[in-house]
Amino acid sequence: MASYNLMNITPKLTRFDLSMIVISLVIGMGIFATPGEVAKNSGNTLLYFAAWLFGGFVSWCGALTFAEIGARYPTTGGFYKVFSYCFHPAFAFMINWVLVISNAASVAAVALIGAEYINPVIMPVSLQNAMGIKIMTITSVLVLYIINFIGIKMSARTQNVLTMFKIGMILILCFAVFKGNIHTAYMEMASESSNNLSAFGISLVAVFFTYGGYQQTINFGGDIINPKVNIPKAIFWGMIVVISLYMLMNFTYYSVLGINGLQHKTTLAATLAGVLFGTSGYKIVSLLMFISVMAFINVNIMANPRVYYAMADDGILPARFKHVNQKTQVQEFGLSFFVAAVLIILFFVSSFHKILDYVMFFDTIGLSTAAVTIFILRKKNKHLDAKGIYTISWYPVIPIIFIATYWFVTISIFIENPKAALVCLCAFAIGLIIYFITKKSKPPITIP
Numbered sequence: 001m002a003s004y005n006l007m008n009i010t011p012k013l014t015r016f017d018l019s020m021i022v023i024s025l026v027i028g029m030g031i032f033a034t035p036g037e038v039a040k041n042s043g044n045t046l047l048y049f050a051a052w053l054f055g056g057f058v059s060w061c062g063a064l065t066f067a068e069i070g071a072r073y074p075t076t077g078g079f080y081k082v083f084s085y086c087f088h089p090a091f092a093f094m095i096n097w098v099l100v101i102s103n104a105a106s107v108a109a110v111a112l113i114g115a116e117y118i119n120p121v122i123m124p125v126s127l128q129n130a131m132g133i134k135i136m137t138i139t140s141v142l143v144l145y146i147i148n149f150i151g152i153k154m155s156a157r158t159q160n161v162l163t164m165f166k167i168g169m170i171l172i173l174c175f176a177v178f179k180g181n182i183h184t185a186y187m188e189m190a191s192e193s194s195n196n197l198s199a200f201g202i203s204l205v206a207v208f209f210t211y212g213g214y215q216q217t218i219n220f221g222g223d224i225i226n227p228k229v230n231i232p233k234a235i236f237w238g239m240i241v242v243i244s245l246y247m248l249m250n251f252t253y254y255s256v257l258g259i260n261g262l263q264h265k266t267t268l269a270a271t272l273a274g275v276l277f278g279t280s281g282y283k284i285v286s287l288l289m290f291i292s293v294m295a296f297i298n299v300n301i302m303a304n305p306r307v308y309y310a311m312a313d314d315g316i317l318p319a320r321f322k323h324v325n326q327k328t329q330v331q332e333f334g335l336s337f338f339v340a341a342v343l344i345i346l347f348f349v350s351s352f353h354k355i356l357d358y359v360m361f362f363d364t365i366g367l368s369t370a371a372v373t374i375f376i377l378r379k380k381n382k383h384l385d386a387k388g389i390y391t392i393s394w395y396p397v398i399p400i401i402f403i404a405t406y407w408f409v410t411i412s413i414f415i416e417n418p419k420a421a422l423v424c425l426c427a428f429a430i431g432l433i434i435y436f437i438t439k440k441s442k443p444p445i446t447i448p
Contacts, residue, residue: 012329013223015230020163021220022238024299025213027166030206031246032269032289033113035253037206039262042199048259051200052250054405055207056243059214061402063239064392065371066215067232071390072377074231076222077310079215079370084314086376093316094431095366096307098424102362103216104341106209107300109359111137111346114293117270117286137346140290141297145339148301149330162295169288170245173269174252176276201412205360208409210246212363214239215370219306223329232390305334316438361413361424368406374399 013021042048075081079099083092115136147158217235224230253262256275262268269289274282305321309331312321321334375396385391392398414421 011223011225011227013220014225015234017160018217018220018224018230018234019238020160021299021302022214022217022234023167023241024163024295025216025303026211026239026242027163027170027245027296030110030113030210031170031249032117034206034210035250035268036262038203039259041203041206045254045259047196047200047203048254048262049250051203051207052247055204055211056246058402058405059208059211060239060243061398062367062371062406063214063235065374065399065402066218067235068390068392069370069374069377070218070231070235071228072381072384074218074222074224074227075310076219077306077308077313078218078220080307080310080314082218082370082373082377084310086373086380089314089316090432090435092314093311093435094428095369096311097431097434098362098427099366100304100307100338101341101427102359102366103300103304104338105345105359107141107297107342108137108345110293110296111140111342114140114290117293118290121283121286134346136290138343140294141339141342141346144294144298144301145335148298148335149332158298162292162298165288166292166295167241167245169285169292170249173272173276173285174248198412198415201408202416204405204409205413208364208406209360211242212367214242215367216300216303219303219310222306228389301335301339304338305331308334308337316435361410361421362427364406364410364413365424365428368403368410371399371403371406 038051039048042051069082070078073082073085080092080096083095112133115133119132119136144158214235217231217238220227220231253268253272256272257268261271270282270286273285277284308317308321309324311317312319321331321337323333324331374392378395381389
């Protein structure tokens with residue numbers, strides 16, 4: 001009979017494990033799809049690369065900010081707990097209940113991208129349609145659900161293998177372009193944008209979707225060995241790897257397809273491989289893309305139930321969400337709940353583009369307000385400064401750059417798609433109502 005522990009999670013993940021988690025949280029399938037969205041929204045080469053460079057810099061600022069937050073407040077479900085500790089449990093729930101849905105939507109969106117790659121390669125002609133894509137996405141999510149149910153170390157080992165595989169695949173694609181086999185059929189000039197500031201703001205929506213995910217690392221505070229040292233180092237080096245790979249990948253796309261080719265292609269990596277290696281290359285890379293999408297789905301299935309744990313610890317969710325199998329360190333009910341949310345979204349949404357604005361409006365508000373906690377933690381946890389805790393070198397400039405930029409993107413989404421913004425704001429308000437309806441007596445929040 002399974003053994004359960006309602007309170008404690010035993011640290012089992014190393015710095016290397018966490019570094020691989022950081023890379024996989026960020027490198028989903030976005031880099032293999034969103035460059036097309038960025039090219040369409042920017043309208044020209046200069047704005048295209050400016051968006052990726054600026055997005056990388058701002059994301060680096062965000063990564064440093066969350067590295068210090070994670071070091072100052074290392075706990076399971078840290079993304080929820082830090083709101084609760086610095087602001088109020090009601091605000092923490094309002095932000096996080098929506099982000100849990102948003103994260104499930106992100107997993108669904110990435111799963112759809114992966115299925116779009118693999119569907120034409122392995123599915124019969126009769127299933128090379130929306131139904132076939134849904135079958136493939138649901139199957140891949142269920143396979144990883146089973147793997148994660150076995151145990152967190154099994155999940156971490158799977159994650160390490162998939163992440164190393166993905167990094168290797170990206171490097172092979174990028175370095176193949178130096179053979180000199182540069183295609184020019186797509187090199188026509190793209191249309192110039194009439195409003196560069198607006199185009200830049202909307203371009204950043206897809207860019208930040210592609211760079212996002214590192215903030216979820218702080219959810220593993222209770223799983224990491226020596227978290228006050230390993231969390232900031234894993235986030236820092238993980239993001240250095242991510243930004244380098246993204247810029248290399250974008251240079252490769254542009255060198256082979258041009259800005260116009262980027263605007264008119266969806267399966268970018270497979271198209272790139274087709275140009276470089278021919279028809280067989282297209283099929284092989286489509287298969288590899290599908291395998292790599294598993295890494296992003298897997299790491300989110302690992303991370304998100306930890307937020308449920310934190311909510312249950314505050315008495316907001318039922319105690320069942322805190323149930324941890326002592327042997328496997330798996331929240332079996334929380335894990336099942338998150339996977340069920342992903343599957344429900346997949347039944348109702350069939351397009352990556354339809355998900356993007358909603359996900360990013362949630363994320364920009366959630367991440368920017370989470371970053372504000374660094375100012376509060378610095379005041380509340382001054383005693384940690386003398387204990388060798390990680391601190392940002394250019395404080396407060398670094399977090400201010402991150403926060404201000406994310407609010408610029410939030411406003412850009414509101415102007416471009418007010419319907420999505422209003423729906424998201426209503427979802428936040430509903431979360432606040434749910435909190436006050438369901439709140440129970442909560443234990444005092446203490447620094448771990």
